[in-house]
Amino acid sequence: MERVLITGITGQDGAYLAKFLLEKGYEVYGTYRRLSTPNFWRLQYLEIFDSVNLIPADLVDTTSIVEAIKISEPDEVYHLAAQSFVGASFEQPVGTGEITGLGVTRVLEAIRQINPNIRFYQASTSELYGRGNLTSLSEDTPFQPSSPYAAAKLYGYWLTRIYREGYKIFACNGILFNHESPLRGLEFVTRKISNAVAKIALGIERELRLGNLDAKRDWGYAPEYVESMWLMLQQKEPDDYVIATNETHSVKEFAEKAFDVVGLDWQENVKVDKRFFRPLDVNFLQGDYSKAKQKLGWRPKVKFDKLVKIMVKEDLDRWEKWQSGERFPWDAPNYPTETKIVTRALRV
Numbered sequence: 001m002e003r004v005l006i007t008g009i010t011g012q013d014g015a016y017l018a019k020f021l022l023e024k025g026y027e028v029y030g031t032y033r034r035l036s037t038p039n040f041w042r043l044q045y046l047e048i049f050d051s052v053n054l055i056p057a058d059l060v061d062t063t064s065i066v067e068a069i070k071i072s073e074p075d076e077v078y079h080l081a082a083q084s085f086v087g088a089s090f091e092q093p094v095g096t097g098e099i100t101g102l103g104v105t106r107v108l109e110a111i112r113q114i115n116p117n118i119r120f121y122q123a124s125t126s127e128l129y130g131r132g133n134l135t136s137l138s139e140d141t142p143f144q145p146s147s148p149y150a151a152a153k154l155y156g157y158w159l160t161r162i163y164r165e166g167y168k169i170f171a172c173n174g175i176l177f178n179h180e181s182p183l184r185g186l187e188f189v190t191r192k193i194s195n196a197v198a199k200i201a202l203g204i205e206r207e208l209r210l211g212n213l214d215a216k217r218d219w220g221y222a223p224e225y226v227e228s229m230w231l232m233l234q235q236k237e238p239d240d241y242v243i244a245t246n247e248t249h250s251v252k253e254f255a256e257k258a259f260d261v262v263g264l265d266w267q268e269n270v271k272v273d274k275r276f277f278r279p280l281d282v283n284f285l286q287g288d289y290s291k292a293k294q295k296l297g298w299r300p301k302v303k304f305d306k307l308v309k310i311m312v313k314e315d316l317d318r319w320e321k322w323q324s325g326e327r328f329p330w331d332a333p334n335y336p337t338e339t340k341i342v343t344r345a346l347r348v
């Protein structure tokens, strides 16, 4: 049986990828952080918590990364763990560099020293392209990172290529455009919207406060995107691939469609709030997944309208169950309304 190590198995992609690889027959190991409150809700929600092996590790602690690779003896490592929220990277630029940037080197170096035959997937991102683009973006488009997060990811992107070319490690960059799902973290705009729409529809909340409504993203469906990660590591040669839907939509469109699902008018429920604007923002992202389609045979099936419906309906369903007294693993009841959080943006 093939063995796999997923860093960040408690995150959105980690949970979906673990489920996908279990179904493929892999023995799945995953790293998690020791936290004062355990955070396994996604694995429980997908009903795979008892099927995966968990190893405590933190990306700032090289020893724990080395241990994780020694314990799991993987054939493949999917490096998904990161400080993944762009907004937080402006508030914690040093930590983001340590975790999201240097963390990649720690994993690659452990692989090089322990077993250079391990295949390695790096969670690269469309944030690498940064600001100023207005056309679709491919593997050949130059990068111009516009946040501490994107700069850290650019470093990880290059380390992956350097270890591939310098040490012949089978290392791939998946340049994934935004991908969402009902397991998305509540700080990201799509889930913030779907969760708020459900609460407003049920009378639990009164309004939704958002930042830059004009930002456009190429939003796909996370369970489909994790399959592309696996496909990259099954090829003859390591390479880098864009994964996207080739469509782009604004935050405003997402909000409009989401309120449509529950028969409400978005304009009556959304307020623009300065505190949710970033010091720099990427206004346009649209991918071109031609290479992945041709070489991996990958293509997206769930597009924008369907994605919005899936997310709103699942959040609505959860809040309805919650109101009727049902209890289940879930993040939203413990998440504060974001206006309670004091950030630098609020003070300027």
Ligand code: NAP
Pocket: 007, 008, 009, 010, 011, 012, 013, 014, 032, 033, 035, 039, 057, 058, 059, 060, 079, 080, 081, 082, 083, 084, 085, 099, 123, 124, 125, 126, 175, 176, 177, 178, 179, 180, 185
């Ligand atoms: P996510 O839900 O935020 O999950 C991030 C994971 O990293 C969590 O398991 C988290 O653990 C872990 N982590 C954070 N800091 C860590 C540290 N210091 N040591 C060890 N683990 C740590 O992110 P995601 O959406 O699944 O994304 C997965 C990866 O793909 C990330 O690298 C992200 O940057 C990248 N990416 C995401 C997208 C997207 O649209 N989703 C697009 C392109 C690239 P806790 O559960 O303990 O917090």
Ligand code: GDD
Pocket: 084, 085, 086, 087, 124, 125, 126, 127, 176, 177, 178, 179, 187, 188, 189, 190, 192, 209, 210, 211, 212, 213, 215, 216, 217, 251, 276, 277, 278, 281, 282, 283, 285
């Ligand atoms: N989070 C958030 N909250 N974003 C908002 C809000 C708000 O209230 N209002 C407007 N936005 C805008 C942001 O300014 C940004 O332009 C856009 O919505 C999307 O923000 P996020 O959902 O936070 O995602 P992201 O695009 O910054 O980053 C995600 O996708 C990247 C791939 O392009 C993350 O998953 C990254 O880890 C990933 O690399």
